[in-house]
Amino acid sequence: MTTNHFSKVVPVAKKYAAILFDLDGTLIDSTPAVIAHWKQFGKDYGIDPALILATSHGRRTIDIVKQWRPELANMDYVREVEGRIPKEHATDAKELPGARTLVSSLNKTGAKWAIVTSGTSALAEPWIKLMGLPRPEVFVTADKVANGKPDPEGYLLAREQLGLSMAAGSLADVLVVEDAPAGIRAGKAAGCDVLALLTTHSCEEVEAAGADFVVEDLESVEWVGKDEDGVLLLINPSPPPTAFALPLEANPVNEVVPN
Numbered sequence: 211m212t213t214n215h216f217s218k219v220v221p222v223a224k225k226y227a228a229i230l231f232d233l234d235g236t237l238i239d240s241t242p243a244v245i246a247h248w249k250q251f252g253k254d255y256g257i258d259p260a261l262i263l264a265t266s267h268g269r270r271t272i273d274i275v276k277q278w279r280p281e282l283a284n285m286d287y288v289r290e291v292e293g294r295i296p297k298e299h300a301t302d303a304k305e306l307p308g309a310r311t312l313v314s315s316l317n318k319t320g321a322k323w324a325i326v327t328s329g330t331s332a333l334a335e336p337w338i339k340l341m342g343l344p345r346p347e348v349f350v351t352a353d354k355v356a357n358g359k360p361d362p363e364g365y366l367l368a369r370e371q372l373g374l375s376m377a378a379g380s381l382a383d384v385l386v387v388e389d390a391p392a393g394i395r396a397g398k399a400a401g402c403d404v405l406a407l408l409t410t411h412s413c414e415e416v417e418a419a420g421a422d423f424v425v426e427d428l429e430s431v432e433w434v435g436k437d438e439d440g441v442l443l444l445i446n447p448s449p450p451p452t453a454f455a456l457p458l459e460a461n462p463v464n465e466v467v468p469n
Contacts, residue, residue, distance in 0.1 A: 219447060222423065226385040227440040228322035229312075230368050230402070233334055235267065235389035235410040236428075237309040237325070238341055243299030247291070248274075255279055267410055268390025270328045270358035285330070285353050293332035296340060305341050306409060308428030315433040317344040321441045324348035324368040326386075328358055328393075348372055359392040362400035369400070383440070387428070391419035405431070408448060423447050 234240050245259075248266060252259035257278055266274050271292055276283035296303070316323040324346050327334045331351045338345050348371045355363045365386060369376065374384065386397030389407045397404040398420040406421035413424055423445050425431065432444040 222445045222447070223434065223442060224385075224403075224445070225383075225440045225442045226403070227374055227383040228324070228369070228372050229316060229385050229387060229441060229443075230324050230326050230365055230397070231313070231387045232268070232389060232393045233325050233327035233329060233337065236306065236387055236407055237313065237343060238303055238305050238337055239409065240295070240299070240303035240337060241410070242302040243295050246299060246302070247295050251275075251291075268328060268359055268388075268392035270352040271330070272352065273358050289330050289332040289353065292330050293336075295333055296336035300340055303337060303340065305343065306407075306427055308431060310343060312428050312431055312433060313344050313346075316441065317346070319436045319441075321436050322372045322374070324350065324372060326350040326364040326368050328352050359390075360395035360399065362396050365397055365400035365402060385443070388421075389416075391415055394419035394421050405445065413448065 231237055234244070244266070245263060248262045249259040251257070252262055255278070262274060262278065271288045272283050272285060275288065313323065315321075325334070325348075327350070329337075329351060330353045331349075334349070334351050348368050350364045350368050350371070352358060355367060357363045366376070369384060382401060382403050384402045386393075386400070386402045386404045387407065388394045388397055388404055389410045391411065394404050394406055394416060403422045404420065405423045405425065406416035406419070407428065408416065408424065408426050416424055424447055425445065426448050430446045430448065432446070434442040434444050436442070
């Protein structure tokens with residue numbers, strides 16, 4: 211898909227072979243728990259938590275630890291500390307608007323979907339269970355890839371595990387749903403369309419990262435239906451402050467009207 215101004219202002223109906231979701235900031239919000247975790251880490255190791263939190267969202271814990279305390283940067287340590295977060299801060303997380311409706315529709319109809327998260331399985335799996343959200347068969351966590359976001363490895367692995375073609379012409383037939391610039395860049399680097407949610411970052415930040423669509427949350431994404439070719443979604447973008455009105459007869463070049 212070629213991004214243009216119209217696609218960020220008016221509703222767009224588009225069919226995708228699969229939907230790949232980030233987890234935190236996209237399906238759930240565990241921000242208070244994550245902040246508490248990094249504040250404790252900073253306190254334990256004499257690091258200003260504000261410096262850590264300024265660039266932590268959307269990135270793997272192991273990559274952040276490697277930046278500040280490289281001697282601790284191993285997956286055993288990360289799994290141990292991340293595994294404590296849902297246990298100690300279970301009440302600090304919540305599901306985000308529209309998330310359950312959309313993933314439940316995907317799950318019930320057998321559509322292809324996956325979660326690609328910067329958290330390890332020790333963190334991500336308990337959050338899904340605590341929230342009572344459907345779990346996709348393809349669940350790519352930080353400990354399953356060598357390189358975290360903004361590297362596209364996680365999204366490319368999800369495509370492969372879903373049995374989707376890796377041919378260049380078919381990459382944009384997959385939609386990545388993200389909230390953080392690092393994840394948006396990962397999705398774009400994987401060749402996918404990217405839908406950005408304004409749950410953790412500003413419109414300016416997610417657009418600068420390359421998002422194709424920008425919405426407040428998943429309540430702005432309507433499930434239209436599914437067939438053998440994929441899932442048809444209606445995306446209702448959040449208009450920028452200077453958005454202009456279109457004539458009623460206008461049909462943007464990227465809009466696909468369902469039959």
